[in-house]
Amino acid sequence: MLNILVTNDDGIRAKGLRTLIEIARPFGNITVVAPQDPMSGMGHAITVNRPLRLSLLKKEENYQEYVCVGTPVDCVKIGLKVVLENQKVDLILSGINHGSNASSNVIYSGTMGAAIEGSMEGIKSVGFSLLDYHHDADFSQASDFIRKIIADAIEMPIPKGISLNVNIPKAQKEDIKGIKVCKQADAYWVEDYIARKDPWGLDYYWLTGEFVDKNICPDSDIHALRENYISIVPVQYDLTAFDVIGKLKNLNS
Amino acid sequence: MLNILVTNDDGIRAKGLRTLIEIARPFGNITVVAPQDPMSGMGHAITVNRPLRLSLLKKEENYQEYVCVGTPVDCVKIGLKVVLENQKVDLILSGINHGSNASSNVIYSGTMGAAIEGSMEGIKSVGFSLLDYHHDADFSQASDFIRKIIADAIEMPIPKGISLNVNIPKAQKEDIKGIKVCKQADAYWVEDYIARKDPWGLDYYWLTGEFVDKNICPDSDIHALRENYISIVPVQYDLTAFDVIGKLKNLNS
Numbered sequence: 001m002l003n004i005l006v007t008n009d010d011g012i013r014a015k016g017l018r019t020l021i022e023i024a025r026p027f028g029n030i031t032v033v034a035p036q037d038p039m040s041g042m043g044h045a046i047t048v049n050r051p052l053r054l055s056l057l058k059k060e061e062n063y064q065e066y067v068c069v070g071t072p073v074d075c076v077k078i079g080l081k082v083v084l085e086n087q088k089v090d091l092i093l094s095g096i097n098h099g100s101n102a103s104s105n106v107i108y109s110g111t112m113g114a115a116i117e118g119s120m121e122g123i124k125s126v127g128f129s130l131l132d133y134h135h136d137a138d139f140s141q142a143s144d145f146i147r148k149i150i151a152d153a154i155e156m157p158i159p160k161g162i163s164l165n166v167n168i169p170k171a172q173k174e175d176i177k178g179i180k181v182c183k184q185a186d187a188y189w190v191e192d193y194i195a196r197k198d199p200w201g202l203d204y205y206w207l208t209g210e211f212v213d214k215n216i217c218p219d220s221d222i223h224a225l226r227e228n229y230i231s232i233v234p235v236q237y238d239l240t241a242f243d244v245i246g247k248l249k250n251l252n253s
Numbered sequence: 254m255l256n257i258l259v260t261n262d263d264g265i266r267a268k269g270l271r272t273l274i275e276i277a278r279p280f281g282n283i284t285v286v287a288p289q290d291p292m293s294g295m296g297h298a299i300t301v302n303r304p305l306r307l308s309l310l311k312k313e314e315n316y317q318e319y320v321c322v323g324t325p326v327d328c329v330k331i332g333l334k335v336v337l338e339n340q341k342v343d344l345i346l347s348g349i350n351h352g353s354n355a356s357s358n359v360i361y362s363g364t365m366g367a368a369i370e371g372s373m374e375g376i377k378s379v380g381f382s383l384l385d386y387h388h389d390a391d392f393s394q395a396s397d398f399i400r401k402i403i404a405d406a407i408e409m410p411i412p413k414g415i416s417l418n419v420n421i422p423k424a425q426k427e428d429i430k431g432i433k434v435c436k437q438a439d440a441y442w443v444e445d446y447i448a449r450k451d452p453w454g455l456d457y458y459w460l461t462g463e464f465v466d467k468n469i470c471p472d473s474d475i476h477a478l479r480e481n482y483i484s485i486v487p488v489q490y491d492l493t494a495f496d497v498i499g500k501l502k503n504l505n506s
Contacts, residue, residue, distance in 0.1 A: 037302075041301035043298045043366070044360050044361055045294060054456065077446075081446055107369070113296070152503070152504055181501045181502060203307065206305075233492075234497035234498060235494060239369075239437060240489075241412070241488060248417075248434045250405070251409075252434055
């Protein structure tokens with residue numbers, strides 16, 4: 001029976017996590033380790049300066065569920081080492097995220113942080129996101145596609161060190177045209193801060209922003225999503241810009 | 254005069270930050286925005302669910318220093334938008350980190366998170382780390398090299414979207430053999446958790462680990478550092494594994 005670890009970044013109570021657990025259960029022996037609190041934007045953060053807390057919430061046949069006071073990457077690490085005690089894990093599933101992790105969002109994404117961590121451990125890892133930020137988003141339209149992608153990911157070889165970043169358009173099932181393997185689009189956030197005063201007259205700042213996705217090339221995730229395709233980007237954790245090494249050779253000494 | 258933003262992940266009081274500020278000051282108009290608390294391991298995390306705080310600590314000719322209750326990436330964002338009000342920034346310097354950010358450490362690094370964020374904004378960005386975790390590490394041996402790298406980074410063209418991950422061996426100045434532009438080594442952490450009981454009998458867990466850097470190839474940062482070279486890895490934020498896209502084409506539908 002497959003050993004599957006499930007996590008997310010919206011926290012243990014998120015509807016997207018519940019949907020992913022439901023889809024994943026027929027595939028194997030499920031261990032859920034999810035953050036106690038919402039962890040959007042936590043990227044690949046780990047908890048270094050404080051200890052972690054871990055609590056068992058539920059245990060039944062082929063299913064156990066833990067909550068961790070930590071980040072999504074902490075959940076993967078403590079799930080593999082403490083909960084599963086270094087047993088072989090076949091698959092890590094992260095999500096379903098409430099909102100897009102396409103394009104450069106992948107960098108800030110706790111959902112994908114967890115999946116990338118899995119790939120660094122040599123485990124097949126897939127992060128799922130639905131392009132709907134609502135906490136009560138309708139994940140039912142996407143369920144069949146997610147089930148298919150999980151089945152395919154189990155069957156097919158995926159090179160070591162690679163995780164999959166799956167984004168699903170907000171659309172009725174019949175309007176989704178299919179699945180496209182793509183590259184990360186070169187889109188970005190133009191951010192701003194809303195400054196407010198607290199009851200004591202001190203400033204505080206809320207991060208806001210607008211996502212700019214002009215001049216998107218046709219083989220990118222953003223383009224696929226606009227055309228109502230599900231996008232899958234293979235993600236690597238080697239950040240080396242190999243084609244730039246030669247251009248910097250005058251730094252050598 | 255060059256406009257330079259300085260930040261770090263060890264926090265506003267860290268000796269590494271003070272050293273970097275001292276080295277940077279002759280190069281231009283310096284704005285420091287650094288985290289209030291140590292932010293090691295925060296990677297590319299941003300603060301989404303809470304507002305940020307920002308306080309001016311010092312202002313004098315060509316120098317201003319702010320502390321931010323947020324992550325290193327928050328410091329860059331709020332530095333550019335709120336403190337510098339979208340003025341053109343020529344260079345972002347992050348560090349000097351107390352400890353290595355070579356190899357896969359780059360993924361977890363708040364120091365490099367800040368530098369990568371700068372590169373996403375189209376700004377030349379360099380993260381510096383010294384391979385000495387001690388809070389009172391001796392940065393003086395590295396100062397001349399850092400000064401040279403900053404001068405070179407200002408002069409030379411660096412492709413858009415690329416930041417530099419500079420790691421410096423813990424060694425006497427005369428023992429450092431030079432600078433090598435390298436790739437990110439494929440080394441990794443084998444982690445473990447120390448479980449303890451709090452005064453109320455509840456478990457808590459400290460992340461610990463051992464860094465495994467066997468079978469390191471000669472063109473990697475870890476190899477260069479072992480040979481007492483300073484390593485520079487050009488880092489990109491496009492995580493697409495381009496060579497894998499073709500291998501996953503059976504996922505298309």
